Amino acid sequence: MNPVKNINRLLIANRGEIAARIIRTCQKLGIESVLASSQADLDSLPARLADQVINIGPPPSLQSYLNVEAVIKAAVQVKADAIHPGYGFLSENAALAKASEKAGIIFIGPTIEQLDAIGDKLKARENALAADLPLVPGGAVADAGEAEKLAAEIGYPVLIKAVGGGGGRGMQVVHDESTLAASMTLARAEAENAFNDERLYLECFVERGRHVEVQVLGDGDNIIHLGTRDCSIQRRYQKLVEEAPAPDLDPALREHMENAAVAFAKHLRYRGAGTVEFLVDTQRASFYFLEMNARIQVEHPVTEEITGLDLIAQQIRIAEGRPLGMSQEEVCFNGHAIECRLNAEDCMNNFQPSPGTVSAAQFPAGPGIRIDSHIETGSVVPPYYDSLLGKLIVWGEDRATAMSLLKKALEHCQIDGIENNIILHRAIMASEEFTQGAVDSLFLNKLLETVSLEKTTNG
Amino acid sequence: MSLSHEDVQEILLLLDDTEYDELTLETDRFTLCLVRSADKSGWVQETETRGKRQETRLASLAASEEQSEPVATEEGLLDVRAPMVGTFYSSPKPGAEPFVTVNSSVKPNTVIAIIEVMKLMNSIPAGVSGEVMEFHAVDAQFVEKGQLLMRVRPSE
Numbered sequence: 001m002n003p004v005k006n007i008n009r010l011l012i013a014n015r016g017e018i019a020a021r022i023i024r025t026c027q028k029l030g031i032e033s034v035l036a037s038s039q040a041d042l043d044s045l046p047a048r049l050a051d052q053v054i055n056i057g058p059p060p061s062l063q064s065y066l067n068v069e070a071v072i073k074a075a076v077q078v079k080a081d082a083i084h085p086g087y088g089f090l091s092e093n094a095a096l097a098k099a100s101e102k103a104g105i106i107f108i109g110p111t112i113e114q115l116d117a118i119g120d121k122l123k124a125r126e127n128a129l130a131a132d133l134p135l136v137p138g139g140a141v142a143d144a145g146e147a148e149k150l151a152a153e154i155g156y157p158v159l160i161k162a163v164g165g166g167g168g169r170g171m172q173v174v175h176d177e178s179t180l181a182a183s184m185t186l187a188r189a190e191a192e193n194a195f196n197d198e199r200l201y202l203e204c205f206v207e208r209g210r211h212v213e214v215q216v217l218g219d220g221d222n223i224i225h226l227g228t229r230d231c232s233i234q235r236r237y238q239k240l241v242e243e244a245p246a247p248d249l250d251p252a253l254r255e256h257m258e259n260a261a262v263a264f265a266k267h268l269r270y271r272g273a274g275t276v277e278f279l280v281d282t283q284r285a286s287f288y289f290l291e292m293n294a295r296i297q298v299e300h301p302v303t304e305e306i307t308g309l310d311l312i313a314q315q316i317r318i319a320e321g322r323p324l325g326m327s328q329e330e331v332c333f334n335g336h337a338i339e340c341r342l343n344a345e346d347c348m349n350n351f352q353p354s355p356g357t358v359s360a361a362q363f364p365a366g367p368g369i370r371i372d373s374h375i376e377t378g379s380v381v382p383p384y385y386d387s388l389l390g391k392l393i394v395w396g397e398d399r400a401t402a403m404s405l406l407k408k409a410l411e412h413c414q415i416d417g418i419e420n421n422i423i424l425h426r427a428i429m430a431s432e433e434f435t436q437g438a439v440d441s442l443f444l445n446k447l448l449e450t451v452s453l454e455k456t457t458n459g
Numbered sequence: 460m461s462l463s464h465e466d467v468q469e470i471l472l473l474l475d476d477t478e479y480d481e482l483t484l485e486t487d488r489f490t491l492c493l494v495r496s497a498d499k500s501g502w503v504q505e506t507e508t509r510g511k512r513q514e515t516r517l518a519s520l521a522a523s524e525e526q527s528e529p530v531a532t533e534e535g536l537l538d539v540r541a542p543m544v545g546t547f548y549s550s551p552k553p554g555a556e557p558f559v560t561v562n563s564s565v566k567p568n569t570v571i572a573i574i575e576v577m578k579l580m581n582s583i584p585a586g587v588s589g590e591v592m593e594f595h596a597v598d599a600q601f602v603e604k605g606q607l608l609m610r611v612r613p614s615e
Contacts, residue, residue: 060546061578169578185551186551186573186580186582188551188552189548189551189552189573189580190580192552192553193552193575193580194578198552236579344577345577352543353576353577353579355544355576355577383544383545383546383576383577383601384546384577385577385578386577386578387577387578387579
């Protein structure tokens with residue numbers, strides 16, 4: 001094992017709420033934070049929270065947040081000990097990990113080999129097979145012809161996915177052959193733009209299932225899990241609401257999934273924080289491996305709330321070369337946490353993104369309520385990046401308590417000046433089905449058909 | 460009311476520099492009533508009918524404009540405008556053939572471009588039938604909502 005190397009100055013190669021989140025842990029640990037910011041974010045809240053800000057380029061991501069050279073140059077210039085890539089952007093990019101190593105800077109994430117084995121979704125499938133995990137039928141497709149052949153084999157509907165990444169980018173669901181070629185083209189463009197990798201693969205699309213994932217931590221030798229998260233409420237294959245632990249899961253199935261996640265991470269000798277995503281077929285009480293995310297995830301706070309751990313601090317600790325600070329038996333699970341992703345999007349108009357200026361932002365506060373956001377009154381939401389404005393997270397002793405707190409918290413949450421999805425979250429929390437317990441991936445579409453989202457007028 | 464969104468925007472730009480908080484215009488064709496919002500940051504358009512007042516935030520007015528019929532220019536060409544703010548891409552991926560070029564014939568559902576906003580790729584349909592005559596946006600250019608992208612000669 002590598003010798004321990006303390007991180008005293010950390011370059012944050014990201015933006016938005018996760019940049020603010022990482023800076024907060026830096027402050028707690030006494031680490032100096034340097035924000036690598038594009039021109040568009042120089043006036044953002046994270047830029048003001050950080051100890052230092054360095055401009056890494058023009059607003060478009062390819063020229064700034066996705067520019068490995070610019071990030072490394074900034075890290076060298078400010079003499080950072082480590083780079084935290086957050087999520088999205090370069091967080092699972094092996095080129096950044098390699099360039100960091102070459103520059104003698106710690107990349108906060110798994111090893112280059114692990115990034116390669118996980119980031120390439122096809123290699124991840126092979127590794128999952130090797131670790132004895134169940135897989136959704138599918139495979140690589142080089143062009144529309146191959147896609148047609150494979151889709152005919154496994155049956156429609158199918159899901160086109162980007163080999164190079166996740167987060168819903170480059171993902172297209174196809175119901176029949178007539179739209180397959182066009183969807184491939186669009187997915188390829190999105191994949192190319194988001195991951196600089198246009199390769200696609202195709203999977204059988206399970207319309208009715210639950211997305212349940214397991215958080216893991218590893219130091220290369222020891223692997224532990226931090227329980228499950230349910231992320232079944234999604235739009236455009238991106239999560240909207242997440243909760244921990246996943247509710248209404250058969251205890252044996254839960255244990256089986258937690259063990260499978262640990263087995264997969266052990267197979268890779270995983271180092272860092274990671275998430276193994278599963279698709280749960282509720283009717284058959286079975287599950288399939290979807291992918292592993294080799295980064296901190298947007299929804300990590302719900303796990304933090306039920307374990308009492310700071311996952312960013314854990315990532316830093318592991319990156320410094322220290323062994324895990326706890327065994328599986330020492331992980332305590334307590335209560336229930338739910339997160340709402342607040343997005344700048346028009347939920348009445350097919351979730352069309354809505355950049356602009358926030359004329360007023362008001363967030364709830366109080367015991368059990370947590371806000372992870374970079375938005376405040378006057379914040380500009382640039383059109384270049386994703387639409388996440390922040391996260392409202394609540395914790396309660398049980399799911400019912402958390403739900404009732406969340407309903408109240410949402411009443412005191414208001415973002416004006418841009419379209420946002422707070423009204424949708426209120427509708428979700430008011431729905432009988434979600435109040436009762438676990439929902440599947442069809443829930444949101446059904447809800448959108450039945451509920452009318454009244455806009456509240458603000459005085 | 461037969462004023463276009465652009466007309467209203469132009470009037471608002473003129474009003475921004477004045478001290479007035481309210482403007483009511485009445486002609487045979489239309490009635491336009493604009494009131495500066497309470498926080499002075501923008502304007503609210505009021506359509507007044509006796510006893511019943513409807514307010515439209517101007518941002519939402521723009522949204523309804525999307526579905527409006529394209530207006531022919533003096534030369535008889537139809538404008539194709541950006542339905543949203545974002546980065547305009549003329550081809551499906553860098554280096555690829557553009558979706559359409561001058562002289563391409565298009566139908567309403569022909570994809571003419573991609574506009575990327577907040578990491579979401581939106582296929583932009585022509586919305587009209589005809590022949591592409593003029594390009595007004597270049598690849599990877601940032602476009603505003605309503606900005607002219609191209610002009611099309613309508614097919615008879």
